[in-house]
Amino acid sequence: AQSVTQLGSHVSVSEGALVLLRCNYSSSVPPYLFWYVQYPNQGLQLLLKYTTGATLVKGINGFEAEFKKSETSFHLTKPSAHMSDAAEYFCAVAYGNNRLAFGKGNQVVVIP
């Protein structure tokens, strides 16, 4: 069965520092992987997705993620954190009829 693991429910990062959120997946077929962001009391917004092709995927708001099949990982990074990056981030893997299995999420806190 497809599943996603996100470690560390809360992540604190200083403004201007690197943001790194880890995602490992389990999939019996080539995975389609997604990162979503959720601001308080709002729905989820797509940051980026990997389907096929280039393993380094660039998304909105300066985020990018790299698909590494050998490590079954799809970690999300941003070189320099901004206060507006404070939100919850979810990694997800698609399977079946476009069902999404989500990780538990990372709550990112940006320290001024």
Next chain:
Amino acid sequence: EAEVAQSPRYKITEKSQAVAFWCDPISGHATLYWYRQILGQGPELLVQFQDESVVDDSQLPKDRFSAERLKGVDSTLKIQPAELGDSAMYLCASSFSRGQTDTQYFGPGTRLTVL
């Protein structure tokens, strides 16, 4: 930019009462999803529609939850009777089709509190 609409945004009810949530997907999107998100966790799929047909309701508690999409456009999710454990965010999403590369677009959600 087209968005998924949901109402109400917030709902407070007492246990054993009935509640209903409404979702209007992005125009032209054939696939509609209802998710439940418990505080501190990721969303979990409750039901998936393709046009007006249910294609996956394996995680829907059918003794108390029901969902419909009669004309293949907007959808309603109902809970009757509500229980304390149903307190959560209910998210609606839509996508152009059921292809695994199709992006799911989410609405703002309905925050349900059961007292």
